Amino acid sequence: MQHADQVAYIERLLEMARANLRDDGPGLTHTAVDTYFSQDRYDREVATLFRRYPVVVAFSAQLRKAGDFVTSTDTGQPILVARGTDGKLRAFLNVCRHRTATLETRPCGANKRAFVCPYHGWSYDLTGKLVGITDGAWFGDLDRGTHGLKQLAVAERCGMVWVVPTALEDGQSADFDIDSFLGTVKPDLQSWDMATWEVHSTTPIRPRMNWKLVIDTFLELYHFRYLHGASVAPLFLDNITTHERRDRHSRFAVAKKTLLEIDKEPRGTWRLLDHAVMLYNLFPNTVLAYTADHCGVFTSYPISPDEALINVSILVDPTVRATKPESYWDTNRDLILAALAEDFAVGATIQSNFRSGANKVQTFGKFEKALGWYHAEIDAALT
Ligand code: FES
Numbered sequence: 001m002q003h004a005d006q007v008a009y010i011e012r013l014l015e016m017a018r019a020n021l022r023d024d025g026p027g028l029t030h031t032a033v034d035t036y037f038s039q040d041r042y043d044r045e046v047a048t049l050f051r052r053y054p055v056v057v058a059f060s061a062q063l064r065k066a067g068d069f070v071t072s073t074d075t076g077q078p079i080l081v082a083r084g085t086d087g088k089l090r091a092f093l094n095v096c097r098h099r100t101a102t103l104e105t106r107p108c109g110a111n112k113r114a115f116v117c118p119y120h121g122w123s124y125d126l127t128g129k130l131v132g133i134t135d136g137a138w139f140g141d142l143d144r145g146t147h148g149l150k151q152l153a154v155a156e157r158c159g160m161v162w163v164v165p166t167a168l169e170d171g172q173s174a175d176f177d178i179d180s181f182l183g184t185v186k187p188d189l190q191s192w193d194m195a196t197w198e199v200h201s202t203t204p205i206r207p208r209m210n211w212k213l214v215i216d217t218f219l220e221l222y223h224f225r226y227l228h229g230a231s232v233a234p235l236f237l238d239n240i241t242t243h244e245r246r247d248r249h250s251r252f253a254v255a256k257k258t259l260l261e262i263d264k265e266p267r268g269t270w271r272l273l274d275h276a277v278m279l280y281n282l283f284p285n286t287v288l289a290y291t292a293d294h295c296g297v298f299t300s301y302p303i304s305p306d307e308a309l310i311n312v313s314i315l316v317d318p319t320v321r322a323t324k325p326e327s328y329w330d331t332n333r334d335l336i337l338a339a340l341a342e343d344f345a346v347g348a349t350i351q352s353n354f355r356s357g358a359n360k361v362q363t364f365g366k367f368e369k370a371l372g373w374y375h376a377e378i379d380a381a382l383t
């Protein structure tokens with residue numbers, strides 16, 4: 001984010017804090033509660049959002065060198081991402097073309113030259129080409145050229161790796177226009193570029209919540225004073241946050257208490273992340289939280305209508321990481337996980353109460369407008 005934009009954000013947050021204003025939308029918004037538990041709705045979300053849209057499945061830090069690979073089943077599809085000797089990143093269905101066994105069973109690794117199926121030993125190179133069939137003569141004229149791994153569209157930007165989890169037809173390009181997809185959040189992600197950052201940790205959590213309800217917990221600060229009063233709320237001003245819709249995504253800054261002291265600093269040195277956390281809701285299922293010294297990446301995947309998997313990753317610039325003891329980063333992560341435990345405890349009550357008949361809709365206040373935007377974008381994608 002350009003310095004002038006950062007100063008504009010800071011001034012807007014300062015004005016809100018000093019005048020006790022909120023970043024209101026024009027009115028209340030709603031989403032129907034059955035969108036969080038209907039099996040039909042869930043099936044449509046998986047078929048569309050988790051098969052046809054790009055979803056974050058890995059980080060550049062895990063895939064720097066030729067032979068580095070990552071596997072993932074988080075979207076419900078078996079995915080293998082690997083860096084080739086040509087430096088190109090490729091994604092495949094992690095499924096052997098002989099009799100459908102999982103090809104690579106480890107979550108990640110390095111120095112791979114070929115993936116060898118554990119069942120009968122068929123092997124594939126880093127481009128997905130079938131290069132070896134055990135006792136191949138007995139397979140006669142099987143066309144090896146059409147038995148390579150099924151490819152998926154993949155893109156890498158700003159330290160993250162997106163995959164569209166539906167197999168491409170043979171010959172179809174694996175490139176897709178991630179820049180258009182990111183749209184007006186792309187310049188921000190580039191300015192906070194994580195391409196060279198390391199993954200400090202990834203913590204998977206299985207909340208008893210619909211995957212969208214997990215995202216909802218990130219999109220407003222209204223709950224901080226009550227729910228997080230004993231954990232992270234003391235770091236932040238009460239509900240001082242700005243929201244902007246950016247294509248199908250959104251971005252918002254969350255003011256820390258230190259913002260009120262910023263006048264002591266020369267204006268030319270103001271840095272937004274010193275006094276605020278900058279969050280991005282990346283459609284459909286990822287939230288990024290950039291702070292002064294790390295980024296939290298939160299990706300929510302559907303398990304069932306009433307269960308989600310969220311991967312909580314902490315990414316850090318290695319030069320910044322080296323300036324602090326490892327215990328500092330661990331404490332940071334633990335603070336985030338403690339706050340999320342508070343969110344997900346209350347979230348589980350919401351999920352189990354959806355069917356009670358108490359509410360037909362979730363009501364989003366004027367300053368909870370980002371939730372309204374988010375659900376409107378999901379609805380639009382499904383129609
Ligand atoms: S299923 Fe992979 S080699 Fe047979």
Ligand SMILES: [Fe+2]
Nearest residue numbers: 217228339343
């Ligand atoms: Fe929270």
